[in-house]
Amino acid sequence: MKQTFYRYLHMVSLVCAMVLPSIPVAGQSRDDEVMVSKCSEVYEFKMKGGQPIVKNKTVIEYESLRQYDVKIQPAVFYGDNIKLDEARCDGFSANYRSATPENVFFDDSRVCYFDVTLGKWGRKRRMTYERTFTDLHYFTRIVLGEQYFVKQKTVTFIMPKEFEHYRLIDKNMSPAVTIEHKDKGGSRVVTYTINDMAPIKQEEAMPTVSSVYPTVFVVGSFKDAADMFAWGRQLSDVDTAIPSLNDILVDINRECHSDLDKIRNTYAWVQNNIRYVAFEAGVSKHQPDTPAEVVRKRYGDCKGMALLLKTLLVAQGFDARLTDVGTREASCLMSETWTPLATISRWATFPAMCRAWKSWSRNREESPRYAPCPFSPLKLTATACASTCQ
Numbered sequence: 001m002k003q004t005f006y007r008y009l010h011m012v013s014l015v016c017a018m019v020l021p022s023i024p025v026a027g028q029s030r031d032d033e034v035m036v037s038k039c040s041e042v043y044e045f046k047m048k049g050g051q052p053i054v055k056n057k058t059v060i061e062y063e064s065l066r067q068y069d070v071k072i073q074p075a076v077f078y079g080d081n082i083k084l085d086e087a088r089c090d091g092f093s094a095n096y097r098s099a100t101p102e103n104v105f106f107d108d109s110r111v112c113y114f115d116v117t118l119g120k121w122g123r124k125r126r127m128t129y130e131r132t133f134t135d136l137h138y139f140t141r142i143v144l145g146e147q148y149f150v151k152q153k154t155v156t157f158i159m160p161k162e163f164e165h166y167r168l169i170d171k172n173m174s175p176a177v178t179i180e181h182k183d184k185g186g187s188r189v190v191t192y193t194i195n196d197m198a199p200i201k202q203e204e205a206m207p208t209v210s211s212v213y214p215t216v217f218v219v220g221s222f223k224d225a226a227d228m229f230a231w232g233r234q235l236s237d238v239d240t241a242i243p244s245l246n247d248i249l250v251d252i253n254r255e256c257h258s259d260l261d262k263i264r265n266t267y268a269w270v271q272n273n274i275r276y277v278a279f280e281a282g283v284s285k286h287q288p289d290t291p292a293e294v295v296r297k298r299y300g301d302c303k304g305m306a307l308l309l310k311t312l313l314v315a316q317g318f319d320a321r322l323t324d325v326g327t328r329e330a331s332c333l334m335s336e337t338w339t340p341l342a343t344i345s346r347w348a349t350f351p352a353m354c355r356a357w358k359s360w361s362r363n364r365e366e367s368p369r370y371a372p373c374p375f376s377p378l379k380l381t382a383t384a385c386a387s388t389c390q
Helices: 002-022 225-235 245-253 259-273 291-297 302-315 377-382
Strands: 034-048 051-064 070-072 075-078 082-089 094-098 110-114 116-119 124-133 141-143 149-159 167-171 177-184 187-197 215-219 320-322 352-354
Touching (some): 051 116, 082 094, 245 302, 259 302, 302 320
Antiparallel strands (some): 075 110, 082 124, 167 215, 320 352
16 A cells, blocks of 8 residues: 555656746746847938938847746837838738727838747747837837846947938936947947846836836927927917807806806816817827817817817816916926927827916926816826816
8 A cells, every 4th residue: 555655656746846947936937938030120310302310220139048948028019100122030021900009099100020939948930020110209218128037239320421410318327238339430329238137027007118118209309398399399389269259158158147158068078078189199198189070070189189178278268278287197297308209199189278367388397287077087187187276
């Protein structure tokens, strides 16, 4: 009986010895299974047809760290202002999909990815892609890290003399990053060398990646913050005529006894009659829909709802204006980096503010006070959260 028991225990031990090596130990993550063994990322500024562009070429090599086949999905993003010129990965076929973010109804972001079987320990796969950034107003930042542990990586910016007004702002740099500046053939060359960098982690409620991890911000498309606001103002200069305006104002002003009642009812009318739908494709990322279209469709995004709110307030004699607002999700300040990234975020873009009592402010570093609004918390974070300055 005892011998039978030990024979059974020995057999179980052999089975465990064969099975357990293929099962990841508790606490492991995919980052422990794969590393970026080598990567070269180059951004070269050029002029094409009188317009500035940036050519990007990236070659990245992934290496397996496990004694079993590892599957990965290396990917590259592109869209309306980023042209994907080429993408290849060691004999694997490319897949193309929309990459619309969560809580956004539609945008033009797309992703090219590969379903790659990396293989066992030491096996490597290389991915190469080339892109062209066609509008440098939106070429705002490069995050230096990767989703996997980085053994060695270089990120190089090449800026000829005609781009001398562009500058790079380093944020959240770690000891894993060294920076080299040099001149080469009349061009300014800045190289970031990364060695042994931990993978990027994204957890619930954490700040944005570029607020935490080493990031390079690119400034130069605008002369200053005022120039950036002028650009945004030009985009928002659309037809504000509303055919049914009189009927809407009659509905809003019913049982109003003061200006404050009118303002509150205007907010409530937009809240109750217009559904928030995020639509971010092409210029629509920054240019609001016309108020007439928002009323006709009965839905709009932050910008469209804000412009409708402003239009209704102005029609009632109030001094209402559009303003750019930065939020806690913005990873940089407008005083430091005048890019759309400093002001335009998922949470609030171009909210209308009524200057009934106090002048409004465009700078997120000068925070005006807000009167309570009858908005739900969901709408407050995503819609045109127009508020009355006290």
